[in-house]
């Protein structure tokens with residue numbers, strides 16, 4: 001946080017300062033984290049009291065104070081803390097974040113969007129850039145109209161790089177975020193079918209993601225996936241220098257000679273023009289290569305040397321949970337928990353990784369529902385079942401409401417027939433857990449994946465708990 005007096009926050013937001021209890025400093029210095037969750041408040045914090053769908057943040061001002069918050073941003077006076085009172089807390093929050101980024105004119109803002117892989121790529125970019133200068137990136141997947149200003153408020157006067165994952169659920173969302181902090185570098189990873197239910201079509205998703213590159217400055221960089229036609233078409237919609245990444249001829253940053261080890265980790269030659277460097281990733285799945293190329297493009301654009309970029313990439317480990325998290329149980333079962341979220345593209349990526357990890361081992365794909373697919377849902381689930389069987393999955397377990405088409409697609413593709421591939425549908429996570437506990441054998445590799453709301457990540461955690469705590473462990477954990 002760049003320290004500010006409450007009176008300055010009032011000036012920035014156009015609000016009015018109201019005193020809190022008699023003992024409070026009337027114009028406190030806010031030099032702790034800006035928070036929207038009172039439980040995250042710390043000494044010096046500014047607590048932003050949002051009114052959400054479920055709760056009114058004004059109820060938690062006292063809680064924020066007890067954690068050390070010195071002031072609040074509110075839409076009505078509160079007795080517990082001095083506050084800046086504004087008509088619209090969200091607008092004021094955004095104005096504050098915007099003002100803070102302007103107080104560090106040297107910071108390079110990097111925006112990342114795409115249908116899949118934003119968080120993983122953001123984590124990776126943080127790992128690489130942090131070696132080159134002070135870097136702030138969003139925590140987890142905080143990529144919305146709340147997460148982005150929260151992240152921006154974490155910059156200091158010496159922050160060199162601000163990495164912002166930018167989510168989009170409709171037209172104008174990314175533009176809203178870029179107006180808070182205008183990126184100099186915009187990365188578009190891919191345009192898939194994630195959230196197609198909300199957008200209507202892949203083209204509409206493409207238009208929404210293009211908002212990231214449309215206002216980049218002429219001195220900036222648009223890092224675009226040259227292998228994704230919808231993304232590559234954005235090259236014509238920006239004044240910035242375009243850096244293509246991928247395997248296509250238009251790509252300036254490429255991966256050559258990709259190979260996967262028995263854990264599905266990619267090694268390849270990273271090429272930038274005539275320069276090359278060897279990279280061996282610790283991240284699982286071939287799909288990481290495209291994300292890594294985008295990271296390399298950004299790092300090279302800000303002046304890092306290719307060799308340093310390659311070293312940093314090779315040392316990077318997953319930072320956010322439930323994304324291709326690979327655990328080896330001591331009974332010889334491997335659990336791949338990729339259940340942070342799911343859409344057809346990330347399902348394909350994960351199933352390919354599972355197949356790369358098989359090496360003659362029995363593979364299980366335990367798949368829950370992909371949400372937000374709108375009218376394409378049933379067809380996409382059926383296609384998923386077919387795909388899993390075509391990619392050689394030994395045992396498919398479709399879990400929960402909405403996944404019956406996965407099972408029927410798998411059967412249509414031959415599961416349960418003369419081959420040794422099988423498919424089962426179970427009603428819920430408990431049933432899936434029971435089935436797996438009864439049938440998993442040493443050497444098996446198990447992929448667990450679903451949309452966030454379908455909750456299979458907890459199943460993945462329970463499968464680990466089983467092993468650590470013995471046979472009754474899962475009851476303890478669940």
Ligand SMILES: Nc1ncnc2c1ncn2[C@@H]1O[C@H](COP(=O)(O)OP(=O)(O)OP(=O)(O)O)[C@@H](O)[C@H]1O
Pocket residue numbers: 114115116117118119120121141143167189190287288290291323324338339340341342345346347349350
């Ligand atoms: N380039 C890619 N293509 C397909 N799937 C990918 C790619 N990169 C990552 N994934 C997979 O997509 C899933 C989501 O990854 P991640 O959380 O990084 O995406 P995200 O874009 O941040 O998602 P969200 O929109 O929920 O924030 C994970 O299962 C991950 O393994």
Ligand SMILES: [Mg+2]
Pocket residue numbers: 118119140141142143165
């Ligand atoms: Mg994310």
